[in-house]
Amino acid sequence: AQSVTQLGSHVSVSEGALVLLRCNYSSSVPPYLFWYVQYPNQGLQLLLKYTTGATLVKGINGFEAEFKKSETSFHLTKPSAHMSDAAEYFCALQGAQKLVFGQGTRLTINP
């Protein structure tokens, strides 16, 4: 079975600090991996995706993620946090047609 685990349900960083949100996955086939962001009372917005090829993936709003097969990880980073980054972040794995999501990480930015 495929699964996604996000380490840390809540991450708090200062404005301008590095953002690191952790995601580990389990999959018996080569994974397609995604990060989505969700603002309050809204749907999910795609930040970035990994399918094949380059393991360092750049997304919108300055976010990037690195696929590490040996560690079964797909951590999300941003060099400098901005107040507007405060939101819920979800890592997801594409299983056949459906997405399998982690439980989410709430990111809080301190001024």
Add this chain to the structure above:
Amino acid sequence: DTGVSQDPRHKITKRGQNVTFRCDPISEHNRLYWYRQTLGQGPEFLTYFQNEAQLEKSRLLSDRFSAERPKGSFSTLEIQRTEQGDSAMYLCASSLGEREVNQPQHFGDGTRLSIL
């Protein structure tokens, strides 16, 4: 590109009533998905259509739930005899593809259902 549209945004109803939600996908997308998201959790897959054919249903989709996508355009999700546990955000997503499983899914803003 007007995005995925869901209606209504909020629905409050009494336990035992029936409710129906609508999703209009991005116009050229042939795949449509329904997910359910409860508070503090990630979305969970409910069902998926390719064009008008419903190809997969989750075990979460009890016999009180039914989804349709007539003519392969908009979709409806109906819940009959609602229960307290049905309170959640219901998300619709759409994507494009036949064999390309890696096309990203685009989500609507969801319908939040509250059961009194």
